Amino acid sequence: MSAATAPKTPPIPQTGLEARLAIRSGAWSAPTSGIAPGFVQGNLAILPAALATDFLRFCQLNPKPCPVLAVGAPGDWRLPSLGEDLDIRTDICRYRVFRNGQVIDEPTDVKKYWRDDLVIFALGCSFSFEEALTEDGIELRHVTENCAVSMYRTNVPTTPAGPFHGPLVVSMRPLKPADAIRAIQITTRFPAVHGAPVHIGKPELIGIKDIHKPDYGSAVTINPDELPVFWACGVTPQSVVDTVKPEFCITHYPGTMLVTDRKNSEFAIM
Numbered sequence: 214m215s216a217a218t219a220p221k222t223p224p225i226p227q228t229g230l231e232a233r234l235a236i237r238s239g240a241w242s243a244p245t246s247g248i249a250p251g252f253v254q255g256n257l258a259i260l261p262a263a264l265a266t267d268f269l270r271f272c273q274l275n276p277k278p279c280p281v282l283a284v285g286a287p288g289d290w291r292l293p294s295l296g297e298d299l300d301i302r303t304d305i306c307r308y309r310v311f312r313n314g315q316v317i318d319e320p321t322d323v324k325k326y327w328r329d330d331l332v333i334f335a336l337g338c339s340f341s342f343e344e345a346l347t348e349d350g351i352e353l354r355h356v357t358e359n360c361a362v363s364m365y366r367t368n369v370p371t372t373p374a375g376p377f378h379g380p381l382v383v384s385m386r387p388l389k390p391a392d393a394i395r396a397i398q399i400t401t402r403f404p405a406v407h408g409a410p411v412h413i414g415k416p417e418l419i420g421i422k423d424i425h426k427p428d429y430g431s432a433v434t435i436n437p438d439e440l441p442v443f444w445a446c447g448v449t450p451q452s453v454v455d456t457v458k459p460e461f462c463i464t465h466y467p468g469t470m471l472v473t474d475r476k477n478s479e480f481a482i483m
Contacts, residue, residue: 228252229296232472233304239321242306244361244468246340246353253406253477254470255282255295255335256447257305259323259463262287265332267375271453272334274372278381278449280405282473285333292335296474301333307466309451314458323463331463336447337406338470339384341477345399351392360431361468362386364448368420369411371449379456383411383419383443385427387435393442400444405480412443419443429467 223240226232229252235241245254260268265287272279283292290301303322310318310326318326339362343353355362362384369381388396393413401409416424424441425432429448435441451464465471 226472229472229474230298233296233299236306236472237300237303242321245306245470245472246343246362246468247356249472250344251477253282253295253473253475253480254338254340255473256338256450257301257308257463257465257471258334258336258450259301259331260334260459261328261461262330262332264376264459265334267377268334268450271371271374271377272336274374275449276404277407277411277445278371278447280337280407280447282335282337282405282475283333284335287332288329290327290333292333295335295471299473301471302327305465305471306469309464309466311454311459311462311464313460314454314456319466326463328461334450335471335473336450337480338447339407339444340470341406341480342400342403344477345403345481346396349395349399351388351396354387354433354435355431358431358433360433362430363427363433364429364446364467365416365421365443366428366452371453376457376459377453379449379453380420381411382429382446382449382452384430384446384448385416385424385441385443387433387439388442389439393440396442402482403477403480404482406477407445407447409444410442411445414440416441416443
């Protein structure tokens with residue numbers, strides 16, 4: 214294919230609203246890491262109201278993987294505290310729809326699945342601290358390789374609440390030792406979006422059998438002089454869904470987040 218006929222790369226949205234409108238229209242369908250710089254991105258869990266209280270308690274007991282940014286009212290697809298013109302049914306590139314713990318669909322909108330009893334939970338995402346890492350000159354391999362961050366189910370249990378329990382999911386970024394130390398210092402300032410790493414090196418100690426085969430996201434290059442650095446991850450609710458098997462649940466597809474109007478700087482401890 215010649216350069217003249219090659220498909221154009223869509224422009225990178227620069228604000229949360231631009232990102233949501235581009236996603237809603239289908240103009241943006243790629244992973245959301247790196248878009249709308251400076252704006253908070255969130256993980257998504259949508260559950261029936263009958264389970265909402267227990268799930269909120271689960272998040273409160275497990276703030277590292279499940280930091281709550283906002284909770285919706287039953288049946289309401291808006292989250293005004295996170296953005297204007299926000300429609301949770303259309304504003305994520307790709308969703309996962311579960312029935313009894315099994316994925317039944319991975320659509321680009323969930324209007325046909327919406328119910329009057331559904332409650333939205335938006336949870337903090339590590340993409341918020343990635344901007345601070347990049348500004349400090351730390352390379353993020355999944356950004357360099359233009360793919361989703363590597364994520365793994367671990368053998369580390371979460372604290373249960375009601376029916377909700379299951380293993381912690383972590384995201385991994387390979388870093389040189391000096392960068393790993395700096396990354397700890399930087400991400401400690403962002404407790405509302407996962408905070409400092411939960412593990413460094415030796416993935417087998419947290420139940421990861423093959424670092425090159427993530428459970429979610431994409432495998433990335435890990436160089437001989439680098440350590441795998443692991444952060445608690447907002448995909449943990451999907452791991453919990455696998456364990457609990459609720460009657461119905463909607464989540465984001467890993468790597469494609471809700472982009473909000475809130476600024477990352479609002480969640481940093483200076």
